[in-house]
Amino acid sequence: MTRLITDAAELAALCERLRQEPFVTVDTEFMRERTYYPELCVVQLAGEEEVVVVDTLAEGMDLAPLGDLLADPAVVKVFHAARQDVEIFLLRFGAVPTPIFDTQIAAMVAGFGDQASYDALVRGLVGVSLDKAHRFSDWAARPLSPAQIEYAAADVTHLRAVYRTLREKLLAEGRLDWVAEEMEGLLDPRAYVTEPEDAWLRLKPKTTNRRYLATLRATAAWREREAQRLDIPRGRVVKDESLLEIAAAAPRDAEGLARIRGVSEGFARGKSGAGLLAALAEAASLPESGWPQPLEGRRGAGASPALVALLKVLLAAAAEAHNVAPRLLADTEDLERLAAEAEPEIRCLQGWRREAFGEDALALKAGRLALAAAGRRVRLIRVS
Template sequence: MITITTTDALAAFCEKAREADYITVDTEFLRERTYYSKLCLIQLALPGKDEDDAVLVDPLSDGLSLDPLMEVFRDESVVKVFHAARQDLEIFFIDHGTIPKPLFDTQVAAMVCGFGEQVGYETLVKRIAKEQLDKSSRFTDWSRRPLTDAQKTYALADVTHLRQIYEFLARKLAESGRARWVAEEVAILTDPETYISRPAEAWKRVKTRSAAPRFLAIVRALAEFRESYAQERNIPRNRVFKDDALVELASTKPQNHVDLGRSRLLLREARKGAIADGIIEAIKTGLNCPKSDLPTPDQSREKLQVNPALADLLRVLLKARTETAGVASKLIASSADLDAIAAGMRDVPALTGWRHEVFGADALRLCEGRLALAAKGKRVDVIEL
């Protein structure tokens, strides 16, 4: 097993990679104690079976620059193959400002090819490569050095089997003409906006029971402070204060440190110092927010007049169409999307792009009374009216 620890060795491997049709990539990282992921290991494999076609790259090695790998990531003549790429791509974008292109995500491709919902790598190895993975090293500390042989073997398996999986799925997509479907999904993964976390928008992830504008203004200010504080110090946002404490603070509106001391849910460390000062200032910001700037939640879907019978018919249609097409239903539409369509909304992803071909066009005709569904044994037939 080859472990690259110098820039020259990485550059030599990457020179070889730029002559290949594709390269498979995976990472090992830690995020339990930080806001941003700490990259601990990169696994790379090229087409072929030679020992030097699959390597480990140790980004924790002194003096190692990942610039040669970033050049490969930007080389559009080489396909970059990942499985469930989102977290890996976030690391490379945050650390190096680079998103690998062109990208092939085997989890997305597998969902399009009928392998089920969010199919795991281990399942694909078993079903396509006919191999078993030893996952005993999955939850080890990847930042500790030296790495054990078991860790290295586990890590390399995440890219060596990926070669066979990629080649199999790429053939399936070419045969079915569905490569464009995967490309539409991958476009979201390669959009930098996917990985940008703006403190001013953090409040939208906080679940609250009240939608009162002034209350939400305080929630917004607290969430913005917490996100900025966590980003600046690279600590998990829950280490600052958790969502339940945030909602409590927005409700009780403490004005000083004595008031903060009465909180039931606030961590002890947050009742003093910079966090306590930030909380008090954020609450003042929310209380003093001009009426014209008060936030309002998007309640458009909550006010929808859903036809429950039509929503149920859409669920049956989705099941019928995805079974015929061999595509995971969740990739096309969520339950909320189906309710929205049944309520008359048309700006729903299921009605655009490749989803329109598989399901959306028929869904609209069903809503317009131009399609009927008939059960025949275990089969559901779609009938033109």
């Protein structure tokens, strides 16, 4: 039976009980449509017996005991697709939950494909079809409906069985260490911080014009700081397409800024417009040595498309042979760097990935390995 917790003392007692468990399944419901930072609305927790939904917005709610539970090294915190949940807890408690187990990552190691959904795992491993009717609920609205509470609870109820099944499978196959290694990226607090100076990278500009890139970097950094300061989505400050146009036009005054499509007169002549114009002026004064390099001029540039394509075939064959998701072994950037550089410092040339794929990839580059079709599979041919 699912319980809704709206009382701080009841939450503290629950967390004390859950700290005696070997693991606890965790999920969150949050809102981010109107804010830069996610607004935590609900936390779902399940131990061996208890399943609860915590109303984090309840009056007088103190979440400190939850923070202690998430930091307890004796209790494994089980998530599915943990990144957003971990980010929320890092913002709230100043630390990443530890230790954690992400069933989406575990599913990739166990051969369930790239980014297996929670619904698919529950259906495949537990034999239950989930009702996702409340996926887009307004979780900040109160009171929570009984249907919302049951929907939220389902996300941790069945996660217990998914966790046990995947863990047993991976333990039997000797692959728990593979999961632990992949989980390390989730434990680094720096992975959840967007540095304003790097905000331009998410726009993926195609140009090689370094002066333009310097201007885009400055305007994107200003927008990121302004969005953080006002706690509103970055698109509410200036939309991506307008930001790209501003960087191209590089207006020097409010009149020129107001001529950009999507920029209002009020914005251009107000405090935000003045801040944006100051960022543009600062970018204009940068010497050439301070301009960023084009994205296509960074690591992996000069890679032969044909060689990258061949490495992708080898990657697919290796993933099939080891029954893991290809993305777990290497991503496109890894393959491009592998094709362009002699032996780059990339994850597929380290640890178990090197044994499963990296050594063959280096042999393919060196002409010591060939690929051939063998019925419905790809055969690796060693060349002496």
